[in-house]
Amino acid sequence: MSAPDSSEPNRRLKMADIASMVGVSTSTVSRALAGNPVIPQALRERIEGIARENGYVVNQQARGLRMQRTHVINVAIPLGHESGQLISDPFFLEMIGRLADEITARGYELLLSKVAAPEAGWLERMARSQRVDGVLVIGQSDQHEALNATAEWYEPLVVWGGAAEGARYCTVGVDNFAGGRMATEHLLALGRRRIAFLGPPQAPEVALRYEGYREALAAAGVAYDPTLTATTHFTLSDPTEGVRRLIDEGASFDAVFAASDLIGLESVRVLAAEGLDVPDTVSVVGFDDIALARQSVPALTTIRQNLAEGAARMVDLLFRRMAGEPAPSAMMQPSLIVRQT
Amino acid sequence: MSAPDSSEPNRRLKMADIASMVGVSTSTVSRALAGNPVIPQALRERIEGIARENGYVVNQQARGLRMQRTHVINVAIPLGHESGQLISDPFFLEMIGRLADEITARGYELLLSKVAAPEAGWLERMARSQRVDGVLVIGQSDQHEALNATAEWYEPLVVWGGAAEGARYCTVGVDNFAGGRMATEHLLALGRRRIAFLGPPQAPEVALRYEGYREALAAAGVAYDPTLTATTHFTLSDPTEGVRRLIDEGASFDAVFAASDLIGLESVRVLAAEGLDVPDTVSVVGFDDIALARQSVPALTTIRQNLAEGAARMVDLLFRRMAGEPAPSAMMQPSLIVRQT
DNA sequence: ACTGATTGCGCAATCGATTGCAAGAAAATT
DNA sequence: AATTTTCTTGCAATCGATTGCGCAATCAGT
Incomplete structure (x- = not known):
């Protein structure tokens, strides 16, 4: 018994419905809605108005099929x-x-x-x-x-x-290579010599950071020590183990270059928990500059990707x-x- | 001069192409690929094989239009x-x-x-x-x-x-109301009486947490102080100001209930920076239990959403x-x- | 061998839009 | 008034799949 709403969405409208409401063909409705200038402005506005009042929205499936693009x-x-x-x-x-x-x-x-x-x-x-x-x-x-x-x-x-x-x-x-080099050079400039690397080297971007790391070591005449490289995933729990493994294996290191900020932040946490002070005993550099790097305590030094x-x-x-x-x-x-x- | 590959993807294949390669109609290809049992197994496997070899993938636009669903x-x-x-x-x-x-x-x-x-x-x-x-x-x-x-x-x-x-x-x-109550009751149980609330109350879920907060205060007979409520957004920079505002306005509080972990973590950071020790001077409870809540130092007490x-x-x-x-x-x-x- | 049931597969309509082509109406020109 | 030009607008084909219906071929039964 309620008065029929201006928009009565019982059934999904198609362009043909709008066309018959206006009293034109679907061609005209299609052109009007697409803003095609061959449709006179007055008519176009009338069509647009009726379409809007009835909440008509173009069927993207049909449009996509015909146009051969999906947006x-x-x-x-x-x-x-x-x-x-x-x-x-x-x-x-x-x-x-x-x-x-x-x-x-x-x-x-x-x-x-x-x-x-x-x-x-x-x-x-x-x-x-x-x-x-x-x-x-x-x-x-x-x-x-x-x-x-x-x-x-x-x-x-x-x-x-x-x-x-x-x-x-x-x-x-x-430039991941340059980023890896910058991070390592920074640690070297701080006087660090035993720099560990943490990350998943299967990923090409990480492999490049790793190469930059080794390049910087070589350029500084610091011997590369393979025992200072720990493979970890990007997930949160894995770096924990990676750092622990380094410590447990008795590797002595005074810096960590982490392949991502998440790994870096986790390293800081684990090191602190193990009683290794950051940055006094161990320096850490991350990669990415995620929002949390700035926010954490201590704030993480990192390589920023814009x-x-x-x-x-x-x-x-x-x-x-x-x-x-x-x-x-x-x-x-x-x-x-x-x-x- | 290279030998023609088994898959030569010059042009996008349609079902009709596969049909003519097999020597059947598109109806049959369609039914075969859909696993329709009216197609004998031998033929179906032949069609599937040819489709696979040529890297044929059903056009989802057309399929969606016909089926009236997009997946x-x-x-x-x-x-x-x-x-x-x-x-x-x-x-x-x-x-x-x-x-x-x-x-x-x-x-x-x-x-x-x-x-x-x-x-x-x-x-x-x-x-x-x-x-x-x-x-x-x-x-x-x-x-x-x-x-x-x-x-x-x-x-x-x-x-x-x-x-x-x-x-x-x-x-x-x-149950956001219950969550708000639990957080507040926890702070009250710690002996806190001046509990601040930080969050965007326009969001209904936050409004409910806020109601739970007030309910818990009332149940404990602790007077509600509107000056201890600070409106902040969910973004990262905003809570910083929210906390600062509370401090600057001279509001004395011994606990913070934050509407999200992100706000909670930021509060901890700002409080620490202002020389207010967490949790000795001020207790903080967050909401969500994001991965970082566990990982941060100090680890954030929070209301967990599964x-x-x-x-x-x-x-x-x-x-x-x-x-x-x-x-x-x-x-x-x-x-x-x-x-x- | 003939009838009836069953199986295998193709024809053609359909989903809802877009657009080239052309026809009819209106306006401009002679 | 007749003709040309310009505006409007509609017809019908098309995009690529799915599926109801029905025809032909195969098989079983007598």
């Missing part, structure tokens, strides 16, 4: 060598947030795929499903080969990570590639942020 | 009262990760929408675009009305948050609603985790 970007996070299921590193959150801003600003949507245990062909399926117009991969993980294989024929693909050897895919990232710029670059390159222009990889300079550790 | 779930994060653009709270990352697991496990994809400055009708557009089969909203923010309006006619909608008064939408969350369970519940309810079954809101019990603050 969706796939953001994939491969977790190849991460044992745990969870992404616990805030680095990802900031990156996702920045990418979301950039993608939304261009009128696109973001399809997030967490690729927990990469099966063969995951990236190829992603590229061929035609569900998305482009793919961004955050971190190479151990998927270097898969990336190369797909990049061979799929243009709109941009990867955040290191410029791995033999990579034929487009990467955006900071994610705002990085995300903007990735999206910029991706859209160029989607437009058919070839876009080259980009490398940005990291910077050393000296804090208390 | 995509929209996860929306409204940031109504967050001044900053960024989601910096790790709570979101863990939640997104858990939801991604649940959604992927059911063969669906996750479309992530960061709704930075909610415009009128954002949720309605989301629901009507037919780009997704259901919508999950993480946190009510200040969008209570929008949620109510859309829930009126759109079934597959589940919200993470508090059971706000007059909410006609389906919510999943912990996000793994919460995410599973949300997705479970959403899929029930997508199937047309009415599914009621769910409330889980939080638990007090006593640590060092």
